[in-house]
Amino acid sequence: MKNNKAYIIFTRIPTPGKCKTRLIPTYSGQEASDLQGDLLTDLLVSVVDLPAAGIDVFVAYSDEQGPTRFLNSLPAGVQAFAQHGANIGERMNNAMATVFAAGYQEVVLTGSDLPELTAQTIRRAFAVMKEIVIGPSADGGYYLIGAQRGVDLVPLFTNPIDWGQSTVLQSTLRAITRHDVQLLDAQVDVDTPADLERVKQHLDRHNQQLQQWLTEEK
Incomplete structure (x- = not known):
């Protein structure tokens, strides 16, 4: 542990038919998998210098496929570990708990x-x-969640929450009313073709891989 803050990217290993399935059949399983990989690459490039700013970077990955090639592709300095848990709530809870157990005082987790x-x-x-x-997030969920050491993570992730539905954010906020909660600006996470159309209007220079993917899929 170099710093006392940690950022976790929560992601699937890009695998055709296993990720971004709501983009299918508009896009093929391979195209959806390529998009997953390109979005992750753009994000990693953007955050790779965070350790110099006092924030260590982790990737928590799904490991339904062999992770060796995926792990070898990660930038130097990015640490990685496998997700575990019966559902997405348990997996996010366990990912944050793993990093807190390593001694970090503040942890932020996002998707990829x-x-x-x-x-x-x-x-x-x-x-x-x-x-x-x-x-x-624009769909009624959230793209980022963070907590300080000592905050009970259980209400965040194990209350009855219909993961993937538009009620996730409100259900989460109801479960943590006793805490001081800060909200950031909303962002779009890419799950559907409509999401892709929406984000096309806001691409920037840090979206190089995504822009290349969009060009190839025209």
């Missing part, structure tokens, strides 16, 4: 399918965090 997400967003999340920080 966020074209608008940059290192600036992550730094902002740590800057405003008092107990819990959440970045709402």
